[in-house]
């Protein structure tokens with residue numbers, strides 16, 4: 001595996017198909033499942049690792065977001081990734097940067113309502129990464145269903161030449177969806193937040209009693225999902241279950 005710290009270092013050959021997996025690092029099995037899907041379908045697999053400041057609001061966890069590049073480099077190498085692209089903030093947002101992608105309706109509900117600017121930051125960084133890497137396919141997790149929906153909508157609306165692939169949510173044995181943010185949870189918080197997958201599975205909001213709930217709502221994301229966001233201690237977690245149709 002090659003490390004590319006700048007877009008010049010990407011140096012992708014024009015031959016063969018390229019699969020891109022955009023990530024913020026702190027890899028877990030959810031990330032690795034996307035790397036494997038990309039590995040199975042492309043000649044070259046690029047993983048971007050960029051903790052995108054534009055998708056964090058003031059007072060959110062940008063500063064304490066888990067970062068462990070040594071471990072990530074090892075795990076990506078073991079998963080058969082060809083290039084790990086770790087751009088600096090300046091490369092993604094050069095001085096006087098002022099162009100943003102706003103997916104209007106889809107970007108306003110649920111996460112958009114509770115994290116203003118978050119999905120604008122996601123759509124913008126994804127378009128920028130697509131332009132730098134020029135992948136044939138890009139891989140996203142169903143875990144972040146609204147993110148996948150927003151990226152698909154942007155690609156359709158702006159005729160971005162990339163195929164969006166969405167892979168199923170990977171869960172721990174106890175049902176909790178894997179997330180880099182699970183590292184913030186104390187054992188007690190982790191036990192309490194198991195109510196989240198259970199409530200979604202049972203379609204029963206009442207099971208979230210005692211947790212702070214941002215939303216527990218159905219959304220028409222192709223596929224339709226029941227999505228929820230909860231807060232426990234200082235940690236905010238999201239999850240969803242597919243209500244119909246296929247993941248891909």
Ligand code: AMP
Nearest residue numbers: 023024025030140141143144169170178
């Ligand atoms: P992140 O590094 O958290 O921004 O996630 C990078 C990609 O991995 C996104 O497309 C996420 O949807 C996906 N992802 C995160 N957690 C999971 C999971 N538990 N299962 C499947 N995909 C996931």
